[in-house]
Amino acid sequence: MSIQRPQINFSRRGLFKFGAGAIGTGVLTAGLSSNLLAAEKKAPAEDNITPDKALQELLYGNERFVKAKRRSPNQTYSRLVEVAKGQKPFASILGCADSRVPSEIIFDQGLGDLFVCRVAGNIATPEEIGSLEFGSLVLGSKVILVVGHKRCGAVDAAIKGAQVPGQIGSLLEAIKPSVESSKDQPGDKLENACKANIIAQVKKLKSSPVLSELISTDKLKIAGGYYDLDTGRITRVV
Numbered sequence: 001m002s003i004q005r006p007q008i009n010f011s012r013r014g015l016f017k018f019g020a021g022a023i024g025t026g027v028l029t030a031g032l033s034s035n036l037l038a039a040e041k042k043a044p045a046e047d048n049i050t051p052d053k054a055l056q057e058l059l060y061g062n063e064r065f066v067k068a069k070r071r072s073p074n075q076t077y078s079r080l081v082e083v084a085k086g087q088k089p090f091a092s093i094l095g096c097a098d099s100r101v102p103s104e105i106i107f108d109q110g111l112g113d114l115f116v117c118r119v120a121g122n123i124a125t126p127e128e129i130g131s132l133e134f135g136s137l138v139l140g141s142k143v144i145l146v147v148g149h150k151r152c153g154a155v156d157a158a159i160k161g162a163q164v165p166g167q168i169g170s171l172l173e174a175i176k177p178s179v180e181s182s183k184d185q186p187g188d189k190l191e192n193a194c195k196a197n198i199i200a201q202v203k204k205l206k207s208s209p210v211l212s213e214l215i216s217t218d219k220l221k222i223a224g225g226y227y228d229l230d231t232g233r234i235t236r237v238v
Helices: 012-023 027-042 051-066 079-086 125-139 153-160 168-182 189-208 207-216
Strands: 092-097 114-118 144-147 221-227 235-236
Touching: 051 092, 051 144, 051 221, 051 235, 092 125, 114 168, 125 144, 125 189, 125 207, 144 189, 153 168, 153 189, 168 189, 189 207, 189 221, 207 221
Parallel strands: 092 114, 092 144, 144 221
Antiparallel strands: 221 235
């Protein structure tokens, strides 16, 4: 027997109503109704950019970085003053927390351009998904790029079944399905698992009702990229 999912129409106004009604005095009431709602109204960036154009802008920026022709845009004091009034990032990044993969640098962007979520293994946790839903639905980001990278330590630990303390194990558990799905592929085992993990997190993001609704109305694109630590180049994997 198949179960039909109800059609859910998400809107920014609806999100604010939900936040005020269901969460009451929580973060959405305090944050969205004041600072973030104001940010939406005062956001300085273009509203007309398409998801495809937003993704291309990211890739163009990475190409400049690779060729040592960075423009370092939107990094002036005047830009700081401008975006202090409100943000309108054109793209969102779900990236690894690895210190060698700073999004604004490798994509040659500046203040207010990117809405960045970073976590070891670039996994889509509920908190990361919620943040990216906010970045797309409320702030208007047109693309989400999941960025994994070469020789990812979290993925390597998941492959090796490392025994780790504290909450680190939760990261490895989230990566293990990608390790399993890629284990029989030819080539480098770590690279294959890293790329499989990127694809898995893209799928997970697309399963969000909020994000899938934006995708279906051509307001959002979700893609995945693999960052080469040795060259600085991003390669699309999905």
